[in-house]
Amino acid sequence: MPVTVSDEQLQSQFTYIDAIASMNGGKKLRAYTHTFGCQQNEADTERIRGMLREMGYEMTDDVNNADFILFNTCAVREHAEDRAFGNIGSLSHLKKRRPEVVIALCGCMAQQEKNVEKIKKSYPQVSLLFGTHALWRFPSLLYRVLTGEKRVFDIGGEDDIAEGLPVLRAQGPKAWLSIMYGCNNFCTYCIVPYVRGRERSRRPEEIEKELRELVAAGYKEITLLGQNVNSYGKDLGLDIDFADLLQRLNAVPGDFWLRFMTSHPKDASPRLFDAMAECDKVAKQLHLPFQSGSDEILRRMNRRYTAAEYRALIADARVKMPDITLSSDIIVGFPGETEQDFEQTLQLVEDIQFDLLFTFLYSPRTGTPAASYEDNATPQEKQNRFERLLKVQDDIVAKRQAAYQGKTLRLLVDGTAKGPDYPYTARTEGNLLVCVRGEGIEIGSFIEATIEKTSLRCLFAQKR
């Protein structure tokens, strides 16, 4: 059973929230947050923003105008780390000009020794640093900074779950709902299990309660989050798995779409696809990362499935849900990837015809097994493979998008678009981006619309 932060411990954090609110009393203080990385990080930032709001902070998009600045960081690839360091570096002038500004860093980078040391030594402008495990302790940590402690660093903590923290969600009809945290898979390239700890599932009644609140508050698209949602429940000791959870959440009354991410092929099962097909509120959309089309590379990635097994899963999903939208993650240039290995990846992409791909160049992560694997391909070769993959995928997407021409679909309007001709953005059930026009369109509503034209990135539709 996962450990839940006790009511007493949480209560003490609310005491700090109140204490900061009364310290701030009357003053108009502003907070700026910037999130790198995945949806899990976005959901975490929304909790921190919730706590900040209770402390009396207003949110601002202007970093120069903020009294509290937070970077929620990502460690999955080097590029994300470099950008975080770059952002913090560029704030040293602001800190000199306004020493009272509190600059904080949290998230996955803050859970790694080497980054913590670097911040300690070379980024004196950061006065608060806390890891993913300490998120719920943020009020007490900020309190220590605000009451005079020069620098507060908290990278400790257990793999526990904190329920009942306040949340300030982004505007619009979409919401994240974390159902579990952490990862047990230890893919050899991936830093996530080291920085987010072991898998722990929230109790189903807590998840259902939050979903009911979201639906009552008018949210129309709720995405269930976890590093590997298909293994939901394994640690709970209850008789419930992810397919059961979907059935349970599907029974919550209301007009909304349920999505989920991310899934792992080794835990995705025909049972899951049966549940998806049966549940009318579960969007017929699946993000199922396969990473490589070569069995040898998959073995060395510790993915625990073969390309043939992956193909069989997709075939099963398509039999049960013929219109399902598919997306995947791929790593190009994993250590030892040969031209033949890469061609197998290309072949899988050609055969499956994904609607959307997230492609990444392999980035070595200190502390993961693959970081010490022998690597033969040159950066130029890897870049070349990467571009070939993008080209193949662009051709597939162009064809798939064009096939929507003239179709009438149910869409969720979720925002305003840049162009004047189609002033709103919307999503299909399959999560494809649509720009729409027509009379009486309201953000947050479901509409029927007919696709008038298509491009690589967007469908264009007229409301009916």
Ligand code: 5AD
């Ligand atoms: N290098 C490149 N891509 C990575 N991913 C995870 N770790 C790495 C890495 N070290 C990719 C995987 C994963 C996605 C979230 O990020 O494709 O599915």
Ligand code: SF4
């Ligand atoms: Fe990383 Fe693999 Fe876990 Fe995904 S399943 S978070 S890629 S270790």
